Amino acid sequence: MTILIREDAASVATLTMNAPERLNALSDAMLAALHGAFDDIAENESVRAVVLRGTGKAFCAGHDLKEMQAGRQSQDGGAAYFKDLFDRCAAMMQRIQSMPQPVIAQVHGIATAAGCQLVATCDLAIADDETRFGVNGVNIGLFCSTPMVALTRNIHRKAAFEMLTTGRFISAREAQDLGLINRSVHSDALSRETAEIAQSIAAKLASAVKTGKQAFYTQAQMTTAEAYAYAGDVMVQNMLVADTNEGINAFLEKRDPNWS
Numbered sequence: 001m002t003i004l005i006r007e008d009a010a011s012v013a014t015l016t017m018n019a020p021e022r023l024n025a026l027s028d029a030m031l032a033a034l035h036g037a038f039d040d041i042a043e044n045e046s047v048r049a050v051v052l053r054g055t056g057k058a059f060c061a062g063h064d065l066k067e068m069q070a071g072r073q074s075q076d077g078g079a080a081y082f083k084d085l086f087d088r089c090a091a092m093m094q095r096i097q098s099m100p101q102p103v104i105a106q107v108h109g110i111a112t113a114a115g116c117q118l119v120a121t122c123d124l125a126i127a128d129d130e131t132r133f134g135v136n137g138v139n140i141g142l143f144c145s146t147p148m149v150a151l152t153r154n155i156h157r158k159a160a161f162e163m164l165t166t167g168r169f170i171s172a173r174e175a176q177d178l179g180l181i182n183r184s185v186h187s188d189a190l191s192r193e194t195a196e197i198a199q200s201i202a203a204k205l206a207s208a209v210k211t212g213k214q215a216f217y218t219q220a221q222m223t224t225a226e227a228y229a230y231a232g233d234v235m236v237q238n239m240l241v242a243d244t245n246e247g248i249n250a251f252l253e254k255r256d257p258n259w260s
Contacts, residue, residue, distance in 0.1 A: 004033035011048040011202040012195070013041050013101075020056025026089060026114050027064035035092040042099035048202035048209070050099075051194055052122060053106035059131070062113030062147075063089070086146055089114060093121045093150065097217050100210035102201050106194040107181065112169075113137050116180075117147035120154045123213065125181040126194045132169040133180060135160075139167035153220075155179050205247060205259055211238050 005016040015037055017024035024030070041047050054060055063085070071081035096103050105111075105122035112134045119125050119133065135144035135151060144151075144164055152160045155178040163170065172184035185193045201209060215234045219227040238244055243259045250257035 003027075003029050004037060006037055008047065010199065011046060012051060012198045013037075013044075013047045013049075014051045014053065017052070017054040017060060020054075020058075022064060023056065023058040023061035023110070024054040024115070025061050025064040026118070027067055028085070028088075030064075031088050031092050035088070035095055038092070038095045038099055038103075041101060042095075045206065047101055048204075048206050049198040050101050050103045051106055051198050052103055052118075053194075054108070056109075058109035058115070059105070059107040059111045060115030060118055061110060062115045062117075062137075090146060090149075093117065096121050097123070097213075100206075100213060102209065102213060104194055104198055105181075106190060107131050107172075108187065108190060110134070110169075113144050114147055117144075117150045120147070120150035120180060124197060126190065126197065127172045127175065127181045127184045128187045128190050129172045129184040130187065131172045131175075131184070133172070133175045134167065134169040135163050136167040136169065138165060151180075205243050205257075207241055207243060208238060208247075
């Protein structure tokens with residue numbers, strides 16, 4: 001069985017995590033498949049947006065605990081394996097935000113631990129209104145320290161700390177209110193709503209979206225003054241792109257742009 005299914009249509013790449021028997025856990029194979037797919041898509045100029053979803057009962061239940069426990073069998077008790085695992089997972093998460101195309105998580109069922117981290121890492125997220133989210137590793141004695149990195153960059157610190165220390169699950173409505181997801185919708189509308197956002201992004205000038213996505217994450221790490229100086233330079237470079245000139249002229253002339 002193919003662990004990750006890719007389908008391209010209308011400038012949108014849809015990636016479907018396909019390990020339902022493991023609730024699409026981020027196993028070694030799943031991490032490698034995701035990172036490889038994101039690398040391939042990043043180099044494909046015909047793809048303008050990406051949808052990430054899962055089969056079965058869950059979007060993603062986090063790391064594969066059975067694989068992690070098997071890693072303990074090594075002479076160092078698993079230390080080297082665990083370090084490599086979390087490094088590989090962090091690299092995959094960061095690849096999502098460094099690739100030029102926006103990535104939209106289409107979430108259902110549960111998104112827990114590193115699965116919740118995956119939702120927080122994606123640029124956008126739409127969820128079935130019955131979805132539950134949690135960074136619940138603390139319930140089994142493993143604090144979700146790496147998921148914490150993405151979570152605390154999405155929601156308020158006190159809300160994140162409560163989730164991390166109590167292991168409490170939150171509803172899709174609460175996730176929306178906290179800013180973890182963009183919106184929650186009825187299950188019947190989930191695919192349609194996600195596709196509409198993907199198509200809206202795909203219709204935009206790809207170079208502008210690429211520039212904007214990179215700038216979005218870069219400026220977020222700066223002081224306000226540094227961010228304005230950096231963003232101003234980005235705007236200048238964006239204005240000098242021929243297709244941007246065409247887009248502005250088309251708007252002023254009340255016609256559709258003729259982008260290359």
